[in-house]
Amino acid sequence: MRDVHVGVIGLGNVGSGALAILSANADQIALKLGFRLQVAAVCSRSVHSGAPDGTPETALRTTDWREVVAHPRVDVVAELVGGTTVAREIIDGAIANGKSIVTANKELMALCGADIWDRAIKSNINLAMEASVAGGIPIHAVLREGISGDRIVAIAGILNGTSNYILTEMERRGESFDAILAEAQALGYSEADPSADIDGFDARSKLAILSALAFGERITPSDIFVEGIRRITAQDFDYAHQLGHTIRLVCAARQTERGLILSVRPALIPQSTILASVKGAYNAVWVKGHFGADTFYYGRGAGPNPTGVAVVSDLMRVAREIRSGSPERVSPFAHERLGEYRPVPIAFQHRPFYLRFRVDDRPGIIAELAGILASKQISLEAVLQLPSDTKNDLPFVITVEPSSEQAVREAVEQMSVLKFLKEPPLALPIEPGF
């Protein structure tokens, strides 16, 4: 069979990783496919000062991506540039030239994946995006093929390695958020501007893609409630442990009677659950199916090699399909449009909550807080106070029985103006076991 030719655009971490794997595993890939995957062109701004290891001598080296998408030998384009501007032009250019596409672009696919898919299908090309979510975990293959016969009821994941590293190190060492963040930045685990990681935006894009795949509904980041981890303290872990729980930045999507409820937020999860065992920069996805019940997937969330494996595996799948002729395609992304999984506001969700206060201690505080909770029909469950050195910045915790998000939000807002509070209450949902 004729070989399939690849054009790689973007030679950063992921692009270099993919080229190295294509080169090192070339024989094994050929055995699996029955033909070879050849790199016909590579493109980056600095390609003339040296292409990465694994770039074939014969490959076109260019700084102009247009030469790659228009290259007559290129069958499939790997868009590894990221972002939503040039990457969008590259994908449009590839579609216009009838080239199939492999992308690692979570931001672009989260924002307009369904539209890109629709156009790809009209142009009879294939699109693959395994590397866009949870680099090392083949969760797209799982949802698209492995458990495609099931009806997904819920997904929950840890999809941002940096924030998980920060939380699990705070937990392990009892240090502050700021100290661990500074360390993560020094180690290169976190960007100079850490907002995308610690404020949940990166994870939100990934959850949008996973939910679109799992539920077949058009879901964009704006459908997802997001809250970051900046307010979590080492003491919050002490209180969570007292309750048999830990704290993670949980990405959750659940089918409810009202519709789909989606959120990225720090939450208490039971320490005994498998999701709680995900430490450091690892990612994980838990899936609940109506028939298949619980399955769980775990691996590295990022890095040139794990993400490179995802890109190369996608290239192999797309190449196999290119050699099989022209199948009729159906978008795996937002295909359903039955309305059954329409996103609804998180205000409809009911959960037990963990409310953590920092107060200037004086008599009557609990009575006042309990009065506000009662006025919102929220039932108090427990009051916890660990030993503390100081009375003028005293942390303590109230847990409440399952209550509507709306009621808890109103109560927190009303509490926030109370003079004895050093800062507004921190409200974290207590999630059931995954």
Added chain:
Amino acid sequence: MRDVHVGVIGLGNVGSGALAILSANADQIALKLGFRLQVAAVCSRSVHSGAPDGTPETALRTTDWREVVAHPRVDVVAELVGGTTVAREIIDGAIANGKSIVTANKELMALCGADIWDRAIKSNINLAMEASVAGGIPIHAVLREGISGDRIVAIAGILNGTSNYILTEMERRGESFDAILAEAQALGYSEADPSADIDGFDARSKLAILSALAFGERITPSDIFVEGIRRITAQDFDYAHQLGHTIRLVCAARQTERGLILSVRPALIPQSTILASVKGAYNAVWVKGHFGADTFYYGRGAGPNPTGVAVVSDLMRVAREIRSGSPERVSPFAHERLGEYRPVPIAFQHRPFYLRFRVDDRPGIIAELAGILASKQISLEAVLQLPSDTKNDLPFVITVEPSSEQAVREAVEQMSVLKFLKEPPLALPIEPGF
């Protein structure tokens, strides 16, 4: 597009589960595929006394599988009979009639999967077998597509739910193997003849299939060292916990300098590892890739619904391919034949070991055992003895530093004749973290 028609042979747990899912999810399946999956024929010995829920009125009901594989409308045959006799005839019949095949048959695929694949490819039909290993975990999709670009270095799994249930209940409740086995049998978790589960043969078939997929080598059950869990006692868990470990029936395949070492055996694994958190009847597979590093997959190992999801997902994949025309196929099973992953005897493996003795206590026992270990160049690491009521059946444990399996086996054999031993020593490898 024209619908694809399915013939289901075998209407036990898995067949009934698959039919129920095909019926309940019919609309969603049609949205995902772009055409419908229709059940055209069902076959079982008792089909005339009632076909399962979800069987369409229009489907042929027959007790003769030959009518299904020869049925002109059937495009794909689901072989859900199990065993290696009739199932083999059914698969041969389907190939002869040009029908694609979905099978849940671990025993047959472990014994002659590579040959069946080769014949299927020659006949230009497709074959899928997701349900043959770890029912609810889509590990075939993961190895075939999700991480196909990687080079697998090792896999380790818990692949038999019954034995894992027995071990984790012994651990949780401190009860004997016999007591928990009897309970598992009463609950229907274990067969009247439990040997396939507790002696490791069921898990061995599954490991043979997974290894053939992961390493692309012809591997049959006879290449795999097997040892069951009958000799594990509640006290072994106490000792393992002292060492920070637990005990599981571990299925392992590892690339070494000498070749591939394969085993199904009870082993000590660190309590802190994610594999140790797999409880009850769940299954799990840990995969180490050269590039993608660690990934981990977890879910139900059996049951009509999880296994039914695997069968239906396979039917969807095969149906999609049937509608795409006739691609050139390459076996995903034992394709490599480079010799790099040739199975070698476990005697070559080096591991630290846990040796548990039951003795009639008297002076000089440790000296005698230590002497035998020294004569085999095995370095003793620690001696552990938990409090005990009795002196004439006293359990204690010796751990040894990494030693060759061969040397340990010789030492155990030499020890077995010692008069003060109530039974031969129990030797369990201590596995590194997965």
